[in-house]
Amino acid sequence: MSLNGKKPVAIIGGGLAGLTAAAQLRRHGAPFVLYEAGPKIAGLAMTFSDGDGFSYDFGAHFITNRLAAAIGIGSKCRTVRYYGETVFMDGRTYGYPFGLMRVPRFAFKGVVAKAAAFKKGNAPQSAAEWYRRNYGSAMADEVAIPLTEAWSGVAADKLSPAVGDSLPGSISRTIMLKLASRLTRRAVACGYSREMPETPNVWHVYPEGGLGLLCQRLASGLEEDIKLESPVEEILVEDGRVVAVRAKGFEQEVSAVVSTAPRHILAKLVKGTDALQPLSRFRYRPMVFVNMRFQGRGLLPDVVIWTPENKYPFFRLTETPLSMPWLAPEGKTLITVDIGCNVGDETWSMDEEQLGEFCLGHLEDMIPNARQKYLGCRVLRTPIAYPVFLNEYEADRQRFELSTGVEGLYSIGRNGEFSHIFMEDVYWRTMKRTRQLVASLDR
Numbered sequence: 001m002s003l004n005g006k007k008p009v010a011i012i013g014g015g016l017a018g019l020t021a022a023a024q025l026r027r028h029g030a031p032f033v034l035y036e037a038g039p040k041i042a043g044l045a046m047t048f049s050d051g052d053g054f055s056y057d058f059g060a061h062f063i064t065n066r067l068a069a070a071i072g073i074g075s076k077c078r079t080v081r082y083y084g085e086t087v088f089m090d091g092r093t094y095g096y097p098f099g100l101m102r103v104p105r106f107a108f109k110g111v112v113a114k115a116a117a118f119k120k121g122n123a124p125q126s127a128a129e130w131y132r133r134n135y136g137s138a139m140a141d142e143v144a145i146p147l148t149e150a151w152s153g154v155a156a157d158k159l160s161p162a163v164g165d166s167l168p169g170s171i172s173r174t175i176m177l178k179l180a181s182r183l184t185r186r187a188v189a190c191g192y193s194r195e196m197p198e199t200p201n202v203w204h205v206y207p208e209g210g211l212g213l214l215c216q217r218l219a220s221g222l223e224e225d226i227k228l229e230s231p232v233e234e235i236l237v238e239d240g241r242v243v244a245v246r247a248k249g250f251e252q253e254v255s256a257v258v259s260t261a262p263r264h265i266l267a268k269l270v271k272g273t274d275a276l277q278p279l280s281r282f283r284y285r286p287m288v289f290v291n292m293r294f295q296g297r298g299l300l301p302d303v304v305i306w307t308p309e310n311k312y313p314f315f316r317l318t319e320t321p322l323s324m325p326w327l328a329p330e331g332k333t334l335i336t337v338d339i340g341c342n343v344g345d346e347t348w349s350m351d352e353e354q355l356g357e358f359c360l361g362h363l364e365d366m367i368p369n370a371r372q373k374y375l376g377c378r379v380l381r382t383p384i385a386y387p388v389f390l391n392e393y394e395a396d397r398q399r400f401e402l403s404t405g406v407e408g409l410y411s412i413g414r415n416g417e418f419s420h421i422f423m424e425d426v427y428w429r430t431m432k433r434t435r436q437l438v439a440s441l442d443r
């Protein structure tokens with residue numbers, strides 16, 4: 001098949017999804033131009049180093065050995081030996097999932113809820129209802145709902161029950177994967193991929209030098225067709241079909257557009273149709289990540305600590321060096337504090353020093369002498385960390401999952417699909433979509 005004479009495909013975004021699409025188009029001989037708004041590729045898969053030997057990503061980042069192998073960086077990744085999550089409540093810790101299951105009221109109400117849900121049959125109408133049916137009222141009200149509300153900034157009865165779809169599957173599978181982890185001394189991935197089977201042979205790894213390596217590998221050999229600092233300003237549609245994009249005032253005729261931009265932004269870019277108008281109200285949750293540096297290591301009881309009590313301004317703490325010791329110098333550690341917020345609010349506007357102080361005040365509950373061990377922090381902010389599944393636009397969300405409604409326009413990637421997916425699923429889903437695109441170009 002020769003696609004060489006065709007107009008190029010415009011790819012919007014140089015994160016994992018855009019670069020996966022670009023590499024796949026090149027493999028099929030289809031011309032493309034990739035536009036990246038920022039000065040660098042990688043998007044949310046960017047790694048930051050502070051010059052003092054600490055490095056951190058957007059949030060807590062792992063990939064799997066399966067994704068690393070697919071992209072061709074398997075030999076450049078280190079195996080993650082341990083990964084664990086714990087819930088901190090009433091000054092006590094409960095391992096996930098076994099520790100929580102041992103709390104009698106959680107176990108009892110969970111069994112009652114399962115039996116009742118079995119009888120009821122009808123589908124839950126909100127995330128709150130989904131949690132109560134699946135976990136029981138005690139675990140839902142004390143753990144799952146407060147965490148969801150802190151993370152999304154919205155009451156759980158206003159969120160779609162589809163929020164539950166992003167959580168790990170059956171408890172028996174979780175137990176099997178956790179046991180496999182202990183036996184193999186590898187952090188077996190659990191709740192990471194929906195596109196591919198989760199088995200004891202798929203575990204967490206971390207690329208040498210950081211996650212950016214994934215994107216560098218995908219971009220290698222494509223440099224000439226990647227335009228940095230080139231935000232796409234308009235996508236032009238005629239008679240229901242994409243015909244061109246405009247970037248830096250220059251119009252490029254195209255055969256198709258693959259966008260990885262968040263959906264509400266995509267809606268604003270499209271001109272010549274109002275088919276995407278419903279997407280303009282889709283919301284994303286902004287986050288501030290405070291990467292706090294400390295003397296010592298093992299300051300938290302586990303790699304990830306969930307904090308459902310609303311006295312804490314954060315909902316998750318991650319001590320990444322417990323899983324990946326190389327992310328901090330020996331004898332020191334890094335704790336990433338995730339705080340949900342809104343762009344421009346008090347949290348968003350605090351400077352680094354204020355945020356460090358703000359978090360320290362709360363961490364002293366959990367880390368004895370936290371202040372004396374503190375070595376300063378580095379802050380990352382993003383306005384688009386998590387898609388917020390509001391019930392009020394659930395019907396539109398489901399409709400746009402099938403198609404953008406504009407011929408030749410594809411919306412892919414985590415924010416383009418408006419989906420809580422990890423990098424492995426971003427990759428497999430993008431591969432699938434790009435194959436469909438190549439087939440349509442060939443027609």
Ligand SMILES: Cc1cc2nc3c(=O)[nH]c(=O)nc-3n(C[C@H](O)[C@H](O)[C@H](O)COP(=O)(O)OP(=O)(O)OC[C@H]3O[C@@H](n4cnc5c(N)ncnc54)[C@H](O)[C@@H]3O)c2cc1C
Binds near residue numbers: 037413422
């Ligand atoms: C807090 C957090 C923790 C996470 N943890 C993990 C984890 O542990 N493991 C894991 O596998 N995944 C994790 N993920 C998910 C993972 O980071 C994403 O799924 C993946 O990086 C998304 O890639 P993407 O290409 O879809 O989007 P992005 O990386 O967001 O890339 C989109 C790109 O499009 C560009 N862009 C936007 N608008 C325009 C425009 N108009 N013109 C040109 N360019 C534009 C942006 O600048 C950006 O570079 C996490 C995500 C978050 C937010």
